[in-house]
Amino acid sequence: MSNTPINDLIHTLSKIPGVGPRLAQRMTLFLLKNDKLAINQLIRDLQNACQRVQRCTACGNLSESPVCNICSDPGRDASMLCIVESVSDLWALERARFFHGKYHVLEGVLSAIDNTGPDKLNIAPLMRRMHSGEVKEVIIGLSATLEGQSTMFYLVDLLKQFNVRLSSLAQGVPIGGELNYLDNATLSAAFLDRRELAAYAL
Amino acid sequence: MSNTPINDLIHTLSKIPGVGPRLAQRMTLFLLKNDKLAINQLIRDLQNACQRVQRCTACGNLSESPVCNICSDPGRDASMLCIVESVSDLWALERARFFHGKYHVLEGVLSAIDNTGPDKLNIAPLMRRMHSGEVKEVIIGLSATLEGQSTMFYLVDLLKQFNVRLSSLAQGVPIGGELNYLDNATLSAAFLDRRELAAYAL
Secondary structure, three states, X not given: OOOHHHHHHHHHHHOOOOOOHHHHHXXXXXXXXXXXXXXXXXXXXXXXXXXXXXXXXXXXXXXOOOOOOOOOOOOOEEEXXXXXXXXXXXXXXXXXXXXXXXXXXXXXXXXXXXXXXXXXXXXXXXXXXXXXXXXXXXXXXXXOOHHHHHHHXXXXXXXXXXXXXXEEOOOOOOOOOOHHHOOHHHHXXXXXXXXOHHHOOO | OOOHHHHHHHHHHHOOOOOOHHHHHHHHHHHOOOOOHHHHHHHHHHHHHHHHOEEOOXXXXXXXXXXXXXXXXXXXXXXXXXXXXXXXXXXXHHHHOOOOEXXXXXXXXXEOOOOEOHHHOOOHHHHXXXXXXXXXXXXXXXXXXXXXXXXXXXXXXXXXXOOOEEEEOOOOOOOOOOHHHOOHHHHHHHHHOOOOHHHOOO
16 A cells, blocks of 8 residues: 555545545556556546647637637527536536537636635626627526526626526426425425416417 | 547546446546646656556565565565455455455456456466465455355365465454344354354353
8 A cells, every 4th residue: 555656646536526535446456457558548538638628718618629619610509698607517408409509608606615706707708708799698507506596696787788688597396306305495496487388288 | 529539538537447427527527627737647647657556476466666565575474375356455454454464466256257267367476475385374365256255266276285274254244234234145154153152251
């Protein structure tokens, strides 16, 4: 256990969110297998990603070029802008394949505990996009947490000066969700936003 | 999602045992944070480990030198040899700090399913150690699985030619284990190997 390069590697891996000391140890042992193929492949991929991946200057997404694939895609509707907290949220929406507008990655949410103020969020490029006049609807796609919702109210305040439709994601019973397992807040939100069935062809 | 260096990195990470696609994605996003400190640190540690870590030629442990710290430690009892399946098992025993002999890492167990025969195990250096005559007791510290136990019988067959004490780890109720949660095989092993209390100062 006193081999320093091994302990250094375990320590560095264990600082990655979602990787504890045990998994870091397991990963290290796998990577240091006899042939060293796995560790060399990982080093190459990390170097490649480190050198080639940057932030999209328009939206904050990860990209190989100054402007990402989504921002530069003429097939996507530039009049719809969905604001998300992180690249992983953007990826989640892209996996679902129903939104064909563009995104803006905030790179965080306002949080008093984490000392994240508006200056730490990716807001200046958002304001530039809004001033360009291209955007007609902004969908604020932030998590239904305290921080997400207070960030939403901050953004609404900031964006109401532009003549755009502002919306947020619907709250309610998740698809497949069983009522008896839902929390009170979700149930009450689902009740408040109940949908008139007369609106459907019954 | 079509950025190749990102997908390559996610793919490589997700092939590490214990890391699924979701964790690989999360790790990638963490590593590609703006400042790139984390990814550069990880690349350095991996390169360092890759270059400096090798297998101990005597026991198969990971080591920075041809012979590992444990094998070269004159304070450890060379007459006791504990055979383990993997370096992680060796680390587990070292963490418990009660064994002061030496180890031999088999680098696997016999397995028909994985097509692991005796030729794939680290057995030649074990035989050299046995022929040196230094070892007086061999403790076979393999897992209580089918593969572990059949490997144990194979080793017993191989080692009985040497005039050494052969032992295996005791099987029974784990410390802190509650009887009603134990499987039948463990309960029956614990019954068969029950300890005479008269042997203690009652």
